[in-house]
Amino acid sequence: MPAILTTNQLCVSFGEHQVINDVNLCIERGKLVSIIGPNGAGKTTLFNLISGQIKPTRGDISFNGETVTKLPVPMRVRRGIGRSFQLTNIFPELTVLENIRLSLQAAGKDYYSIFPKLSLRRRQLTAADELAEKCMLSDKKEVFAQHLAHGDKRKLEIAMLLALKTELLLLDEPTAGISVDDIPAILEVIERIKSEGRHTIVLIEHKMEMVLHLSDELIVLFNGELLAKGDPKEIIKDERVQTAYLGGMHSESIKSG
Numbered sequence: 001m002p003a004i005l006t007t008n009q010l011c012v013s014f015g016e017h018q019v020i021n022d023v024n025l026c027i028e029r030g031k032l033v034s035i036i037g038p039n040g041a042g043k044t045t046l047f048n049l050i051s052g053q054i055k056p057t058r059g060d061i062s063f064n065g066e067t068v069t070k071l072p073v074p075m076r077v078r079r080g081i082g083r084s085f086q087l088t089n090i091f092p093e094l095t096v097l098e099n100i101r102l103s104l105q106a107a108g109k110d111y112y113s114i115f116p117k118l119s120l121r122r123r124q125l126t127a128a129d130e131l132a133e134k135c136m137l138s139d140k141k142e143v144f145a146q147h148l149a150h151g152d153k154r155k156l157e158i159a160m161l162l163a164l165k166t167e168l169l170l171l172d173e174p175t176a177g178i179s180v181d182d183i184p185a186i187l188e189v190i191e192r193i194k195s196e197g198r199h200t201i202v203l204i205e206h207k208m209e210m211v212l213h214l215s216d217e218l219i220v221l222f223n224g225e226l227l228a229k230g231d232p233k234e235i236i237k238d239e240r241v242q243t244a245y246l247g248g249m250h251s252e253s254i255k256s257g
């Protein structure tokens with residue numbers, strides 16, 4: 001399976017603090033890959049680099065065979081890299097359907113049109129409807145986003161990413177802050193998207209049960225370095241991974257071990 005995303009010797013420092021250190025990733029198309037690691041390991045920073053929020057101090061990022069290292073965020077979105085933004089991209093005073101429709105419009109050629117054609121608007125509404133259903137929001141289509149429960153807002157965010165024709169979904173803790181009762185629905189939405197096989201999903205998640213259930217592959221970050229990568233069931237048995245989680249590795253470089 002060809003890689004959709006690769007990073008080559010990716011590094012980023014904030015002042016003296018090297019947060020990502022020489023990370024070489026290869027994410028295969030159509031897979032669901034989870035990034036795990038203790039707090040402060042650099043997981044969110046890695047997402048920031050891939051989505052373009054920050055630029056690396058060294059190294060390269062390729063998406064679909066094209067070097068995107070220097071591309072700004074909107075151009076990466078256009079190429080198909082989409083990131084969940086912890087609800088900041090939702091328009092609270094619009095309905096679920098309108099939020100999804102606007103993302104469809106943003107992904108289309110009529111983005112700058114003030115009066116998009118009526119037929120096009122109808123097509124967008126049909127597509128928005130389908131995405132609402134896929135993301136288990138059928139009964140909330142006419143609800144204003146501001147009135148949604150937190151879990152439903154996360155589902156809407158995923159629907160909007162799909163509407164933007166995202167090929168690579170970067171989901172940063174999609175179940176964070178969600179009530180225990182709402183977690184299965186988010187899980188199901190992610191599983192539905194995965195089972196279609198049309199998207200690649202990279203997940204940052206602390207809930208190990210969920211990670212093991214969903215992931216084709218695990219990547220373990222520790223102190224900004226890639227500690228391990230591979231089959232989830234094998235990786236969690238890895239002694240170095242267990243030691244990292246138990247806090248035994250502190251700040252030494254993992255490469256010396």
Ligand SMILES: Nc1ncnc2c1ncn2[C@@H]1O[C@H](COP(=O)(O)OP(=O)(O)OP(=O)(O)O)[C@@H](O)[C@H]1O
Pocket residue numbers: 014017019037038039040041042043044045046
């Ligand atoms: N803009 C920044 N300026 C300075 N330091 C930063 C910046 N962004 C992140 N860091 C530092 O980089 C390290 C890694 O942070 P990051 O948020 O990527 O970790 P994480 O693995 O996502 O942690 P968590 O699981 O707690 O979310 C932390 O020590 C953090 O303080």
